[in-house]
Amino acid sequence: MIRILRNFQLKNLTTFGTGGIGRSVYLLKSSDLPVILGEIDDFVILGNGSNVIFSDDYFSKNILYVIPLSSSEGINIVSDCLEVDANVSSSALSWWCARKGISGFEFAAGIPGRIGACIFGNAGCFGSDFSKNLKRIFVFDCASKTFGEIDSGDIQFSYRKSSIKDKVILKAYFEINFDKSENIFAKTLELLNKKKSSQPHGIKTFGSVFKNPPDNWAGKLLDSLGFRGYKFGGVRVSEKHANFLENIGGSTSDAVKIIKLMQDRVLESYNILLEPEVRFLGEFKELPILSGDEL
Numbered sequence: 001m002i003r004i005l006r007n008f009q010l011k012n013l014t015t016f017g018t019g020g021i022g023r024s025v026y027l028l029k030s031s032d033l034p035v036i037l038g039e040i041d042d043f044v045i046l047g048n049g050s051n052v053i054f055s056d057d058y059f060s061k062n063i064l065y066v067i068p069l070s071s072s073e074g075i076n077i078v079s080d081c082l083e084v085d086a087n088v089s090s091s092a093l094s095w096w097c098a099r100k101g102i103s104g105f106e107f108a109a110g111i112p113g114r115i116g117a118c119i120f121g122n123a124g125c126f127g128s129d130f131s132k133n134l135k136r137i138f139v140f141d142c143a144s145k146t147f148g149e150i151d152s153g154d155i156q157f158s159y160r161k162s163s164i165k166d167k168v169i170l171k172a173y174f175e176i177n178f179d180k181s182e183n184i185f186a187k188t189l190e191l192l193n194k195k196k197s198s199q200p201h202g203i204k205t206f207g208s209v210f211k212n213p214p215d216n217w218a219g220k221l222l223d224s225l226g227f228r229g230y231k232f233g234g235v236r237v238s239e240k241h242a243n244f245l246e247n248i249g250g251s252t253s254d255a256v257k258i259i260k261l262m263q264d265r266v267l268e269s270y271n272i273l274l275e276p277e278v279r280f281l282g283e284f285k286e287l288p289i290l291s292g293d294e295l
C-alpha cells in the first residue's frame, strides 16, 4: 500500500537530520515502485538519505521514499548472477555475500547507502566501488516512461560518478566470485574497523562533504586550515576527520555556511576548488560552487 505523507518533516528522511517541510512524501514498498513511477512526474527518489541535504524551506517536488528491503527479501542468485533490489542496503548486501562466500563486496559493509543510489553515485571505499562487479541494471527511464536493462559496459563510471541520468534503478545484477566465507568475513571486518577508526560514526553526518581533488585529499587540506572541530550554529566539523560535518542540533543553513567557508578557504589558500559530494535538494539562497564547470 502506498501512503502519501503531506507536509512531512524532511529531517526524518536523511542521515544528517535537517531540512524543512516536504509537500508530498510517497512512502512505498519496493514492489509498488514500478507502478508509481508510471503515474507521477516531478519527483526525487531517495535511498537512505545519506548523501543529501534538503534546504530548510518548503520542498514542493514529490519525494519517493521506499521502505528498505532486507537481504532475505531483496537478494537472489539467478542463474550465474546476483540479483539485488535497489532498496537493499549496501551493508546488508556485504554481510549476505560474506555468509554465502561471495567475494567482491567486502568494501561495502560500512557504506550507509542503498544499492540503487550507490550505483548511481558509484559509491566506494578502499580502492573498490560498485561499478567493479556490476553486469547490468534494470531501470525506469523517466523521459520515455519505459522499463529496460542497461549493460554496465554502456555506463561510464568514474570516481563517485556514473553517467546514469533521469533513470530510476530498480534492480542490479552483479557477477559472482566465490571465496572462503572466513576470508571474506575477515576482510569485511578489517575494512569496517579501518573506516570506523578514521571517520565519525554514531552521529548524524552525510558522509564526506567534498570529493577528493585529483592527487590530494579534501580532509587533509581542510585539516591543514584548522577546520577540525570548527562549529557554526548547531553544526560542527568532526574532530576525527575534517571532511565530515556533524549535526548536533543545527540546520541545513548552518551546514551550508560551513561548506561555503571551507570551499572559499581552500580556494584562497591552495587554488583548489573542492567539489561537494553531498547533493543539495531544494531552494537555497546561497550555495557553494557545485562543480568546476560553473566557474
Ligand SMILES: NC(=O)C1=CN([C@@H]2O[C@H](COP(=O)(O)OP(=O)(O)OC[C@H]3O[C@@H](n4cnc5c(N)ncnc54)[C@H](OP(=O)(O)O)[C@@H]3O)[C@@H](O)[C@H]2O)C=CC1
Pocket: 043, 044, 045, 046, 047, 048, 049, 050, 051, 052, 086, 110, 111, 112, 113, 114, 115, 116, 117, 118, 119, 120, 121, 122, 123, 124, 125, 167, 168, 169, 170, 206, 207, 208, 279
Ligand atoms: N563511501 C561512503 O562511505 C559514503 C558514500 N555515500 C554515497 O552516498 C550515496 C548514498 O546512498 P543513499 O543514502 O541510499 O542515497 P541518497 O538517499 O542520499 O540519494 C542520493 C541520490 O541518489 C539518487 N538515487 C537514489 N535512489 C536511486 C535509484 N534507485 N535510482 C537512481 N538514482 C537514485 C537520487 O538522485 P535524484 O535526486 O536525482 O533523484 C538521490 O539524490 C551513495 O551513492 C554513496 O556514494 C554516502 C555516505 C558515505
Ligand SMILES: C=C(O[C@H]1[C@H](O)[C@@H](CO)O[C@H](OP(=O)(O)OP(=O)(O)OC[C@H]2O[C@@H](n3ccc(=O)[nH]c3=O)[C@H](O)[C@@H]2O)[C@@H]1NC(C)=O)C(=O)O
Pocket: 124, 125, 126, 127, 195, 198, 199, 206, 207, 208, 209, 210, 211, 212, 217, 218, 219, 220, 221, 223, 228, 240, 241, 242, 243, 277
Ligand atoms: C566517506 C566517504 O568515502 C571515503 C572512504 O570511506 C575512505 C576510505 O576508502 O576514503 C575516502 O576518504 P579520505 O580520502 O578522506 O580518506 P582518509 O584515509 O580518511 O584521508 C585521506 C588522507 O587525508 C588525511 N587526513 C584526513 C582527515 C583529516 O582530518 N586530516 C588528514 O590529514 C589522512 O591522514 C590521509 O592521509 C573517501 N572519501 C572521499 C571523498 O573519496 C564518502 O564518499 O562519503
